[in-house]
Amino acid sequence: MAFEIRKIREDFPTLARQVRPGVPLVYLDSTATSHKPEAVLAAMDGYYRHSNANIHRGVHTLAEEATALYEQAREGIARFINAPAARQVIYTRNTTESINLVAYTWARANLKSGDVVIATEMEHHSNLVPWHMLAAERGVRLEFIPVTGDGLLDLEAYQKLLQLGPKLVTFTHMSNVLGTINPAREIIRLAHEAGAVTLVDGAQSVPHFPVDVQDLDVDFMAFSAHKMVGPTGIGVLYGKQALLEAMPPFLGGGDMIKTVHLHSFTPNTIPYKFEAGTPAIAEAVGFGAACEYLSGVGMDAIAAYEHAITEYALERLEEIPGLRLFGPSADKKGGVAAFTLDGIHPHDVAQILDQDGVAVRAGHHCAQPLHEKFSIPATSRASFYLYSTTEEVDRLVEGIYKVKKYFA
Amino acid sequence: MDDLYREVIIEHYKNPSYRGKLDPHDIFFADNNPLCGDHIEITLQVGADGAVSDARFDGHGCAISQASADLLMEHIIGKPLEEVKQLNKQDVLDLLGIDLGPVRLKCALLSLKVLKAGVYGLGEAGDDLVE
Numbered sequence: 130m131a132f133e134i135r136k137i138r139e140d141f142p143t144l145a146r147q148v149r150p151g152v153p154l155v156y157l158d159s160t161a162t163s164h165k166p167e168a169v170l171a172a173m174d175g176y177y178r179h180s181n182a183n184i185h186r187g188v189h190t191l192a193e194e195a196t197a198l199y200e201q202a203r204e205g206i207a208r209f210i211n212a213p214a215a216r217q218v219i220y221t222r223n224t225t226e227s228i229n230l231v232a233y234t235w236a237r238a239n240l241k242s243g244d245v246v247i248a249t250e251m252e253h254h255s256n257l258v259p260w261h262m263l264a265a266e267r268g269v270r271l272e273f274i275p276v277t278g279d280g281l282l283d284l285e286a287y288q289k290l291l292q293l294g295p296k297l298v299t300f301t302h303m304s305n306v307l308g309t310i311n312p313a314r315e316i317i318r319l320a321h322e323a324g325a326v327t328l329v330d331g332a333q334s335v336p337h338f339p340v341d342v343q344d345l346d347v348d349f350m351a352f353s354a355h356k357m358v359g360p361t362g363i364g365v366l367y368g369k370q371a372l373l374e375a376m377p378p379f380l381g382g383g384d385m386i387k388t389v390h391l392h393s394f395t396p397n398t399i400p401y402k403f404e405a406g407t408p409a410i411a412e413a414v415g416f417g418a419a420c421e422y423l424s425g426v427g428m429d430a431i432a433a434y435e436h437a438i439t440e441y442a443l444e445r446l447e448e449i450p451g452l453r454l455f456g457p458s459a460d461k462k463g464g465v466a467a468f469t470l471d472g473i474h475p476h477d478v479a480q481i482l483d484q485d486g487v488a489v490r491a492g493h494h495c496a497q498p499l500h501e502k503f504s505i506p507a508t509s510r511a512s513f514y515l516y517s518t519t520e521e522v523d524r525l526v527e528g529i530y531k532v533k534k535y536f537a
Numbered sequence: 538m539d540d541l542y543r544e545v546i547i548e549h550y551k552n553p554s555y556r557g558k559l560d561p562h563d564i565f566f567a568d569n570n571p572l573c574g575d576h577i578e579i580t581l582q583v584g585a586d587g588a589v590s591d592a593r594f595d596g597h598g599c600a601i602s603q604a605s606a607d608l609l610m611e612h613i614i615g616k617p618l619e620e621v622k623q624l625n626k627q628d629v630l631d632l633l634g635i636d637l638g639p640v641r642l643k644c645a646l647l648s649l650k651v652l653k654a655g656v657y658g659l660g661e662a663g664d665d666l667v668e
């Protein structure tokens with residue numbers, strides 16, 4: 130199907146709004162969170178209006194419907210990432226919780242003092258702090274694949290680190306600051322050769338290009354609905370079946386048990402073993418609708434469209450005197466452009482752009498170590514998605530010239 | 538924007554009068570805004586009368602955080618420490634002459650937080666200091 134940007138934009142009600150009277154929104158912050166199409170909003174609304182009930186043990190009609198919707202969504206998400214089975218898709222709150230689930234269950238059952246965990250210098254705090262906490266508790270040793278000056282992982286250094294015999298290799302599939310798309314298949318293959326388990330932070334990759342967990346051969350993959358046109362409050366941990374089955378449960382409570390006695394319990398089978406308590410049912414339904422929407426447009430088409438926008442944006446931004454871009458060239462990155470302007474703080478850049486309706490993010494984007502690496506406290510970041518346009522890039526560029534004028 | 542980036546703020550940001558460090562000094566304190574990495578440190582000299590005889594700030598950050606620090610230093614010189622302890626959020630907003638949303642408010646209040654933590658001799662600068 131041809132990529133009809135006008136039609137796609139019509140699917141997203143927020144994009145039609147004005148920030149102030151006469152100032153239309155230019156939303157360039159999809160890396161933080163994406164907007165939601167009517168199809169997702171309608172699915173969630175329909176669930177609450179028509180089928181609202183608690184899932185699983187109920188036998189009445191509404192409970193059956195709610196359970197079916199919740200599980201159909203899981204199947205849809207599984208198809209979206211080509212998981213072998215829906216039971217390997219565990220609902221969580223978000224990517225952060227998915228990573229923590231691995232850290233609290235698999236890692237605490239399998240890692241001991243002195244064991245090596247390899248991460249990268251471009252991780253989001255969500256894939257750093259859980260391992261810091263584990264290191265403090267268990268004496269696990271953290272090693273980091275360095276980031277090169279042009280924003281790529283130093284794979285030679287990685288090969289050397291693998292000689293330490295790591296138990297876990299964890300990395301972001303796509304950097305939320307540099308936009309770098311890491312060679313996940315290669316990193317995972319090498320990790321497996323060294324005997325390590327792999328965990329991929331897919332928060333930025335799954336929304337933006339086709340991700341096939343079987344092709345990657347990844348052991349664990351974490352991602353969030355809200356960055357892929359779905360609602361906040363729900364994410365997924367995908368895992369290989371044997372690993373998930375061997376892991377102890379995460380949170381205790383209802384639904385995660387098979388039997389409970391006063392002094393003992395037996396855990397449920399996967400995925401329920403990891404889903405204690407009433408989950409975010411409407412959000413799961415919305416997540417399923419989001420996957421369906423993205424598949425309908427086509428992930429290959431989305432990736433190609435975003436690539437074109439990113440190429441255009443980098444070209445336009447590079448023309449601006451005093452603007453420094455971070456990350457690799459367009460062929461090695463997704464739709465993210467992080468930059469600094471000489472002598473102007475990113476907060477001021479973002480604030481002045483907002484006056485013209487241009488929404489970008491300013492700060493360290495939860496990747497403080499990466500900013501330290503480049504010796505900058507913060508960057509401004511524009512990011513693109515399937516609904517972004519070249520006209521919006523032009524508005525951004527005009528806005529940046531205005532910022533420069535203010536501080537001239 | 539004409540409001541938020543008033544000439545006075547841009548001017549104090551680009552050409553601050555009180556940027557630097559006092560050596561010797563009687564009071565020193567430094568802190569960051571973890572949100573954006575803004576950094577402010579202040580040094581004060583206090584006279585025998587218990588009033589601030591001189592004040593400087595140093596650091597880096599956005600126009601709002603740096604301009605408010607410069608305006609604040611100007612404001613407290615000559616004032617008794619007891620009076621400095623009473624300064625609050627509204628005083629800083631009055632100095633800036635603008636109203637701010639919750640995110641930028643943190644930028645504007647960083648210098649006051651650092652100043653009060655220093656004057657009170659606290660171990661860390663809490664948000665409760667500027668409420």
